[in-house]
Amino acid sequence: MSCGENLVGWIVGESSPARSLVIFSHDSKSNLSAGMYLVTETPKGCVLGILESLVSGSRLLPNSVTDPNSVNSVISAINQNEMLGETYLKGNVMWLSYLDALKNGSIDSPKVPPFPGTIVYSAKKEDLENIFSPNEKGWIKIGKLSTIDVDYKININKLQRHLAILAVTGGGKSNTVCILSRNIIKELDGTVVLFDMHGEYGDLGLGDKANIRKPIINPAKLSFEEIKDLSRLPENAINQERILRRAWLKTMDEYKKGQISAADFMEKLYENAKEEKGDANKREVDGALNKLEDIKSMYDEVIDPNAPLELKEIIEPGKLTIFDLSELDEIGADAIVSHFLRRLLQERKLWKRTKSGNATGYPVPAFTVIEEAHILIPNKRNTLTSYWASRIAREGRKFGVGLILVSQRPKNVNPDVLSQTNNKIILKIVEPQDIEYVQDASEELSQDLADLLPGLNPGEAIIIGSMAKLPALVKIELCNSKKSGGDIDIVSEWSNINKSNESIDEDLKSVF
Template identity: 40%
Template sequence: MHRAGTARHDNSESSPSTHEGPLGFVVDNSTPVIARFVSSNPPPVGDYVMIEHPGGAILGMVEQVGTRSITLNALPGVYDPTIVEKLSAEMGDEDVFFECTARLLGTVDSLRMPRLPPLPGARVYRAPSEMLKRVFGGEEPYWVRLGVLASRPDIPVYVNVNRLVTRHTAILAVTGAGKSNTVAIIVDRLVRHGGTVLIFDFHGEYVGSNLGGHVNVIDPVLNPRLLSISELMVLLGIEQRYYNQERVLRKALSQLRESGSEERGGFLETLASIVERMAHRRREESTAATAVVNKIESLQERYGDIIRDDAADPVSRIRPGYANVVDLSRVDRDAADAVVSHVLRIVLAERKRHKLTGSSQIPFPILIVVEEAHILAPRDEDTLSKYWLARIAREGRKFGVGLMLVSQRPKGLDPEILSQANNLIVLRIVEPSDQRYIQAASESLSDDLVAHLPSLNTGEAVVIGPFIRIPALVRIDRYEGRLGGADIDVVAEWVSLRRTMDEATSVDDFVSEFM
């Protein structure tokens, strides 16, 4: 019988290194995907091992480590604490061993998956650091550093920029797990290499930052003349089921655009006047027209600060080589939906025009970062942004438009859009339903990796997808600049407030004493 131990080629780079000796040995029931081995000195979860194989050494990622006792293993069914306590007094260090599971990632030389499993008794070695540096390394600007291996802080981890953009990316985690820091690290390094990024910032986290040394803040101000009928309906609050109001609005817009002239008040005032005249001319349109007039007046009161006739289109304000931040922190959900859908629609159209004609407002590839993606692309609700995000998810790679979806509620995110994000950066996720939802959207996320999501430390992430050569458990680098998403020091602010109040009281007492 051909044993795994005889399959070594000592002069080949693909052979396991024996400098440190084997960590353990393969046991029964291994497959071409999963290897089970026992060890007395196990590697930590997330670390990498090399396993002897007739076709050349195989690289594996450790996904499970469990303890076993030789004594207790020989006495199955012993669960009485008293008996276990007595037996443990007789058991030494040699009595304990570890059962480990490693996901096979491919041969060391080419990362091609084996057709046959490792043989029982095959030796398992700790993967050499120099080999891992080659696997996870990359040359800038085509690769950018994301962090280091959580199990090997001396191994930097790089991701492929082209695949990060064209294959779309999702960053998922609970609040406080490090999503904003991850976004900042990626954007900062892309911009420093000349990349153009557009961030839809719901909470003003990036407005005061210095990402890549080039930040361009774009106010969410819209010119009503440039809005589509659907975008205007969202701002007016005209739902699609109000078809009479929609018909009135379409007719009024058509008349306004055909005439090309506006009254002194501006676009919305002229539109309201046209609708009002329609109400007097046709009795069947009177109720709907009155409702539309009321909604136009309400829009002017509600969104007067973001609707301006003299506003330049937000897309025209995108600067190449910058982190362009659309500040949505001062608008409500409907306004955010209108702004985001408008920008997405124009960006995709301009990138298509550039490919077809070579002339465009956006003559450069662009990565779009969507914070709070579950709000703009909800699972069970239609929004304008959701439609355009789905379009870009399907078509964007052909035109140099990449998506980065960021969410703390993965199960609230549209599954079709999430499934188009081939790259995943998953930080701590505690909710089991969120874990299952993410796994359903990604064929590459195994049960064992999912099981580790609740126990990840802040800033640690499971990273998987075409932009990295093999799956990794990564400690994301810390962004050293300023971000608005960090937790505030509540106690310090309370103490400062109390000190200010006490000082003010003392001054008042002093003044009153000598008055």
């Protein structure tokens, strides 16, 4: 029995256990596309591989042709099929695993290369279904293989090794976030926190399993670093920082002793800073007070003493929590995102430590989605979000906190954090520097697969990492209930204004 479905070609040239060059048969030419799965025999059994690239050529039309007239006669001969043999289609295949191992749910990379002349087949649909749509707990569908009608599932347990979703603008990142978050909640009762920078996500069709929250923080839960961040205190303002820090420590102490309530916190912080004489001169105390006044005028709505104190009342277990950050500037967004990343990590650690007795902390694992990661976790600047995201990237796995980074500018994302994302969903990327950067951060992305990135359609992605059985080219499912994100129909909106002006004119005419 053959390894695969239909004969498509033969191995030519020199092969390694990982790669072969294949020349395709004329009959199969119209059925081939990059990203499809092929199989062949090796002395140790059938192996499955992915077709990474395709090139066509003709011996009669080499790169060196200079006479256009000669081309014409060759083309008409080729068109009449007389010289079909002169045109060829070749491709590189990356061999991924022995088929038998895959059928048993494991991966075993080939150790012996296939021999030249060995037949190459298209993979059987039922084998691909076994591999890519296993009926196992924790695997959810996010789309279909691009090249064949087979459902594509990922292993959500492996998402705790983090994920990056990368693409040019309009490539389909938010749609991917939508489908992923929705299915995690719907099918697995999971917990997802989504930091929505543009207010573009609705409830994703989850009804009461989604909460869209205003970004508010209880002042008694603010860390000193967050206050410093919101106050825009320059790095070199050491004395002002000391005044604020001492005032904050004192206020926190009073709050913990029950001497003041959360509602009085910011007022009391101001009072305590005012009293900070010590070594500080009046000018520096005034500087610190100005910073606190700035926080009040800019972030009054964010710092809310009525915000719940308990994390599980804000990020409800088993639900999708969306923080709409569209009204905030970058500093406000940085404070909010880092605040909840910090608390999730700290409270998950607490939960793990105290679990057996009377447990406190955050009770369930959670995934956090950070849109616009190049702004919040940038390459060349320190932000609080960068700090806590890299802590989660390193430690989150032990405590069940997963990071999902989303960006259209991969090269501007902090490389330490990006390279910790073991899983990648890479949609269309055009800029060579971005592609190179992504390749540096992902061991599994071969040059040939990377070369496919500029040509991908919206919603088409190369998926790699431990959440995926094998590298795959996938068409992500369309997530209908995303609020917006596609381009605005500017022309219709303009013409609507003209129409409504006309109707006002008509109304006026009828009055006068």
